[in-house]
Amino acid sequence: MRGLILNALRREGHISGEELGRRLNVSRTAVWKYINELRKKGYEIDSSSKLGYFFIKGPDLLLPEEIAIGLNTRVLGREIVYREETDSTQDVAKDLVERGAKEGTVVIAEGQTRGRGRRGRSWSSPHRAGVYLSIILRPSLKPFEVLQIPLIAGVAVCRAIESVTPLKPRIKWPNDIILGGKKVGGILTEMSAEIDRVDHIALGIGVNVNTQRSLIPWEIREAATSLAEECGEYVSRVRFIQHLLAELESLYGEFVMSGFGAIKEKWNAFDDTIGSWLKVSGVGNEVEGEAIDIDWDGALILKQKDGGIEKIVSGDITLSGYGKGR
Amino acid sequence: MRGLILNALRREGHISGEELGRRLNVSRTAVWKYINELRKKGYEIDSSSKLGYFFIKGPDLLLPEEIAIGLNTRVLGREIVYREETDSTQDVAKDLVERGAKEGTVVIAEGQTRGRGRRGRSWSSPHRAGVYLSIILRPSLKPFEVLQIPLIAGVAVCRAIESVTPLKPRIKWPNDIILGGKKVGGILTEMSAEIDRVDHIALGIGVNVNTQRSLIPWEIREAATSLAEECGEYVSRVRFIQHLLAELESLYGEFVMSGFGAIKEKWNAFDDTIGSWLKVSGVGNEVEGEAIDIDWDGALILKQKDGGIEKIVSGDITLSGYGKGR
Numbered sequence: 001m002r003g004l005i006l007n008a009l010r011r012e013g014h015i016s017g018e019e020l021g022r023r024l025n026v027s028r029t030a031v032w033k034y035i036n037e038l039r040k041k042g043y044e045i046d047s048s049s050k051l052g053y054f055f056i057k058g059p060d061l062l063l064p065e066e067i068a069i070g071l072n073t074r075v076l077g078r079e080i081v082y083r084e085e086t087d088s089t090q091d092v093a094k095d096l097v098e099r100g101a102k103e104g105t106v107v108i109a110e111g112q113t114r115g116r117g118r119r120g121r122s123w124s125s126p127h128r129a130g131v132y133l134s135i136i137l138r139p140s141l142k143p144f145e146v147l148q149i150p151l152i153a154g155v156a157v158c159r160a161i162e163s164v165t166p167l168k169p170r171i172k173w174p175n176d177i178i179l180g181g182k183k184v185g186g187i188l189t190e191m192s193a194e195i196d197r198v199d200h201i202a203l204g205i206g207v208n209v210n211t212q213r214s215l216i217p218w219e220i221r222e223a224a225t226s227l228a229e230e231c232g233e234y235v236s237r238v239r240f241i242q243h244l245l246a247e248l249e250s251l252y253g254e255f256v257m258s259g260f261g262a263i264k265e266k267w268n269a270f271d272d273t274i275g276s277w278l279k280v281s282g283v284g285n286e287v288e289g290e291a292i293d294i295d296w297d298g299a300l301i302l303k304q305k306d307g308g309i310e311k312i313v314s315g316d317i318t319l320s321g322y323g324k325g326r
Numbered sequence: 327m328r329g330l331i332l333n334a335l336r337r338e339g340h341i342s343g344e345e346l347g348r349r350l351n352v353s354r355t356a357v358w359k360y361i362n363e364l365r366k367k368g369y370e371i372d373s374s375s376k377l378g379y380f381f382i383k384g385p386d387l388l389l390p391e392e393i394a395i396g397l398n399t400r401v402l403g404r405e406i407v408y409r410e411e412t413d414s415t416q417d418v419a420k421d422l423v424e425r426g427a428k429e430g431t432v433v434i435a436e437g438q439t440r441g442r443g444r445r446g447r448s449w450s451s452p453h454r455a456g457v458y459l460s461i462i463l464r465p466s467l468k469p470f471e472v473l474q475i476p477l478i479a480g481v482a483v484c485r486a487i488e489s490v491t492p493l494k495p496r497i498k499w500p501n502d503i504i505l506g507g508k509k510v511g512g513i514l515t516e517m518s519a520e521i522d523r524v525d526h527i528a529l530g531i532g533v534n535v536n537t538q539r540s541l542i543p544w545e546i547r548e549a550a551t552s553l554a555e556e557c558g559e560y561v562s563r564v565r566f567i568q569h570l571l572a573e574l575e576s577l578y579g580e581f582v583m584s585g586f587g588a589i590k591e592k593w594n595a596f597d598d599t600i601g602s603w604l605k606v607s608g609v610g611n612e613v614e615g616e617a618i619d620i621d622w623d624g625a626l627i628l629k630q631k632d633g634g635i636e637k638i639v640s641g642d643i644t645l646s647g648y649g650k651g652r
């Protein structure tokens with residue numbers, strides 16, 4: 001109901017409580033109660049006895065009812081679990097799975113106290129500055145096909161950035177989103193699986209949206225940035241999430257139907273890896289070579305000095321002369 | 327302490343409470359209390375005022391202190407979590423992982439109410455008849471390498487069967503243990519992982535040890551059997567578990583150090599798959615061909631009628647002319 005009232009307020013300019021009540025089939029007093037609830041959440045709503053209610057502005061929050069208005073998806077984000085603050089949206093998502101959460105359920109937090117990146121690293125998640133969300137997926141995949149999920153998510157993040165800013169994001173394989181050579185977002189794909197069957201995936205996406213430079217931990221300040229820092233203005237996190245979920249749903253649907261082949265070209269459009277000379281350090285070994293392609297299964301193909309071809313599915317990338325495309 | 331008393335009783339024939347207390351540095355009354363606890367658990371212990379205590383026999387239970395006596399491992403089973411009955415040892419293992427359980431922790435249940443096989447199928451787990459256990463592993467593997475874990479476990483199960491019976495078990499790729507053409511055991515490998523790093527594995531092993539034919543669900547009675555049914559006599563589940571854990575620890579150590587190559591030959595010795603004509607049904611497709619080998623990574627290699635080679639990492643096997651080796 002709060003969502004419906006918000007919707008009407010935003011569309012209408014001035015509207016009387018009586019008219020609002022009539023449209024939504026509730027009493028004027030009920031309308032007045034809902035308006036007060038919204039005000040408590042930080043919405044500024046003017047009211048005059050002559051003109052009725054008037055929407056001034058919303059709080060900068062990721063409330064599910066805000067995201068639902070104009071969300072153009074069928075599955076992703078139809079169920080949103082919202083937390084003002086949590087340890088890690090990934091952990092909340094896993095708990096939800098155990099309690100039977102459906103595919104497409106999204107966990108959103110305004111801030112994380114123990115946000116995670118890959119390999120147990122921390123992901124700085126200052127309050128109300130970025131987008132920190134986890135999506136529950138239950139695809140019929142084999143574990144090795146899951147390698148493709150972060151690539152798909154990367155394309156969705158880049159497209160969402162392009163939708164809400166004039167920026168030109170790029171992807172560093174497999175899962176870093178880059179702006180002007182600095183990291184602006186990351187993707188963490190965690191799965192629970194049998195050897196040949198995925199049970200579920202918790203797909204974590206973290207993007208520095210309005211994060212001010214001063215809020216970025218100093219150790220990574222040279223290597224990290226935010227959308228707002230790069231484009232010079234505030235970016236709506238709600239709109240970003242709406243675009244992100246819509247892009248992801250469309251790409252994910254394509255992937256599930258037709259495999260990664262259909263996505264590869266779209267990934268290439270954002271790629272900042274192919275053509276670079278890379279050092280890849282894995283568990284106890286290191287490979288060096290030119291990134292010449294990504295494989296049909298999402299693995300990186302490296303051509304070594306001696307011409308040898310190495311297929312990389314793991315490891316962290318260090319770069320020498322990285323970033324041909326900027 | 328119960329374990330120490332059991333140990334002494336078993337070794338000594340008759341032994342007085344006083345002597346027992348002296349050896350274990352507790353009072354005669356404490357000894358008497360422990361003896362009574364053991365009796366309550368089903369141990370038959372005679373006592374006479376002249377000769378002292380005398381061990382008659384133990385209950386047919388998988389109590390951790392029973393398994394610990396003579397367990398020849400360094401890691402696997404040094405920590406045992408015992409349940410008279412549980413839903414599924416796999417689920418108990420996963421809960422333990424979240425509470426920080428160490429690698430090698432083993433969950434053992436006398437019976438499972440919701441024992442699981444692969445792909446969500448049920449695993450019949452009648453009380454005190456079989457061995458139903460889960461082992462927590464935390465190897466430094468990539469998800470696709472986990473495919474090799476059930477193969478290693480299969481070898482360990484076969485070797486343990488050979489140690490405690492005169493039977494000749496065989497393995498149907500990837501994870502069925504076969505006796506006389508019937509299934510006697512299965513392996514379920516569930517993992518939690520990032521795309522390129524395994525966090526932990528819950529390795530579930532179910533073996534019909536003393537399961538009577540009448541306890542095998544009628545739907546699978548033609549296709550399933552137990553060790554006792556095949557060799558015609560009662561088999562000690564405790565001894566079976568001790569051998570299983572020791573074999574698995576040694577093979578797993580070899581695998582972690584040297585990769586699957588070191589295990590492959592041992593697997594071949596029990597193989598009942600290579601040389602057979604197989605139908606493999608996966609998710610939405612079916613492949614038919616002769617199993618010609620397993621790959622270095624544990625995948626099955628199938629040669630189709632037209633000479634085409636197919637590598638199988640998934641799917642359930644249906645057999646035509648299966649079982650060359652029996």
